[in-house]
Amino acid sequence: MSEASTLLTIVNAVVIPLADGPVLGGAATGGAGGAAAGAGGTGWFRGWLAVGADGRIEAMGEGALPPERESIGSGEVLDAKGAFLAPGFVSAHSHIFTSGMRGMTPGEPLYGWVGEQSTFIAGADEEDVYWFTLHGCLDFLGNGVTSAYNFTDSRVVGKYDAETDRREIYAIRPEGYLHRQFDAARDAGLRTMNAIRLDSEFQPAEEAFDAFGRAVRYLEASVPAELSLGASVFGAVQWSASAQAARDEVRAMDEHGIGNQAHFLETSEALDQQREKFRWYEEAGALRPGFLFGHFVHPDTYMARVAAQKGAGMVWQPTSNGRLGSGVADIPRYRELGMPIGVGLDDQSCTDVSDPFQNVRIGVYTQRAVNQDASVLMPRDMLRMHTLGSAEALGVADRVGSLEVGKFADLLLVDPSSPDTGPVWDVHAHYAFACGLRNLKRVYVGGQLVSEDGVSTNPLAARASAELHSRVREVAARSVSRSTERLAW
Template sequence: MAPPKYRLVIKNALLIPMDKSQEQSFIGTICVSHKGQIASLDPTTNNTNTNNGETPEATTTIDAAGKMLLPGFISAHSHLWQSAFPGRACSESVTGWAEDIYGPAVAGSLSAEDMYALARRGAQSHVRKGITTAFNFTFSPGFRDGRGDRAQFCGARDAGIRFVHGFNVGAVSPVWTRGQAVARTGRFLDWVAEQGDEAGLYLGTAVANHGVIYGDWESTMVEAEIMHRFGLQGHLHYLESPLPEDIAAERSRWSWLKEAGLIGPALMLGHFVHPTTEMIREAAAAGVRMSWNPLSNGRLASGIADIPAYLKQSLSIGLGVDGEASSDRCDPFENMRMGLYSVRGMYKDPNALMPYDVLHMHTLGAAESLGVDDKVGSLTVGKYADMVFVGPPYSLLDSDSISTLVLSAGVEHVKEVFVGGLPVSSTSGTPTRTGVEWPPWEF
């Protein structure tokens, strides 16, 4: 007997596509192929591609009358390994907070097995809240044997989230040379190429840049060399600290990025709270992208990014929930509202930023910023069927569906989360993998 034509059919849903060609919500039916991609969206309650208007045959069919279906949220900036450190250093800004969080890891108290468990836990937390894709900044204590890198890669993959792997090159020093850093990157990429990935969860590797924030010119140049040599993007924490001396120092290193040839489409700037007007203009003109992390920026008192000013320059912006040590919940609904309300409060103008803007930044906008918008970010035929099924908040009066979602919905309204048309929320369990081995690498 032939299998059903589709993996999943959801009918009668209020679809919120976030697609450039279909920005308005509509009631309809969505069909998902057995490869996990969206096969069709029909803006009626019946699928016109079938005889007699009958519901297409599928392994799973859901009648979603009265419920919303939107693309899975995308976090343009996450630290999955920080999943076990919420509530720490609550009276510190980013510098003191980082010393509290990273100190134990630097001291070597976390093993590769610990990093696997932490990354997987963080990814599962993201998915349960509706985040189906994330840029994952990794941290690899004792990184030279490659075990920490592979552990965090596998932790994210085994949790069932799509991800861009943020690779920590390591600071160049007399005991960690440029040649070693380059060779280590090549070995990791070779290992990744050998991994099976039928579900398409791995979306690429990018350098997790750090040289600029640590005031390390040589490491900045090596990171740039690695990006150019291997054709990788980079993601740099930049101008996050609110301290005047940190702002002045990091602004002065903008010239390092220019000298390294990094001011261009391959670079994403994380946080970017305290740039000059000229830096915003130069970044936007060169195609640099940005991850905006309002929950983290508020929690660590980093400041409020002037998002309307960035948008006027057409800077590409994706929202990120950061880590559960700096956002503590990694909640995309709270993140959208925090960003929206902080900007409106700063401008004293309710029109300074709109609900659609922040929803776009947490879906298609984040996908565009990460360079993966051909695969995820909207309900579009051919893209992966990564979706959030939401029971909307009760209302006596009709209102704009996107405004209702952004202003009122929360994780408690999430009924199911799908990655590739497969349910992965806490109601159906999260895929796991056992028997992971960590063979050492020789240098």
């Protein structure tokens, strides 16, 4: 091994890989002996982890750093002093441009809340949405989210009316409005899968497909491969007026070889109308591996069974569903059906604090309360869903989601002693239930420090905050939003 090959080595850590198979043993990992998912089958071990110059985990092992690695002498060596070392969270469902809308419509369900958002964002231009998205991405990173599926804000300016099942369209923005959202995630350093809405209902179909293709090509050309988790179709049939929308989305999936995540059955509002549109996706051939239902709170028994049989998955947003009063997804049933399940933080405007630790606790506790069963969802299972499970649902588990040799070194250093959270009886339970943002000390993406003690290392961070505050006021004034009157400062 050459002296320049190691970027970072973290020693004296409680490593929580959140992997399913052996992570130790053999020359590839640099460990001694083998164990399923960690030492003694516990799913964690005390030891070290090394990051190569390529930003990937090159070795990990139990105990002290082996003498042969001590002699390498390259890169930073960090003593974790017994802190937890875990993979970065993966938010499998996010709308990151909403970072300036926290606290908006605090008592509205989905359609009232999203209607107010739509009114506000109608006043935004390309540079506004760039800074909104950049701020949101840095917020994710500072809170331990290192990879995200991002629903970009559509170029189409309009508002959906659930009572008439129609969307009123005001304008179609330039393609740069979409592209600048890709730029923002890149500039923040967040690994992102960007979802693009086809919007073939609101312009000639071939124009919509051409614009979609240009967006995919722009993404491929402008975002480095190590930061891009690919493109996806932003599924929008829930708000569509015709079954042709489902067929168009399938065409985009097939032409570009990508997946699709569709907001579906999130709220009990207009439920019969939503359920009728499930058939549109089914008949169009959309239900397959790589197709995800975002939320999926209110399907009937047939829908859940068919989706699982076809290989489709779902993404659960426990904090968002609670904030908007949408309901509680039947996660035990989906697990029994074998559906891929990811977890997301959704909008910053409906989680308010984009906190994955809070998302974990709300998820576990609501499932236990609804099912009246304290063991229905265990902490390691929930942590896995918000990391490796999300990566699997998105089809990127070969790169992110767990601490395994060859994967990107997206790492969280979480210190349960600062502030002190007491003795550790169970590592996964303590990490999930007792730790939080106050214990999050360092966030790494590809072995590079991106946040320390909640402070971003990104040179654009201070400007992003200033731009967000000034631009939100300007956009609110342009959109004549009801929220303008409530904007306190």
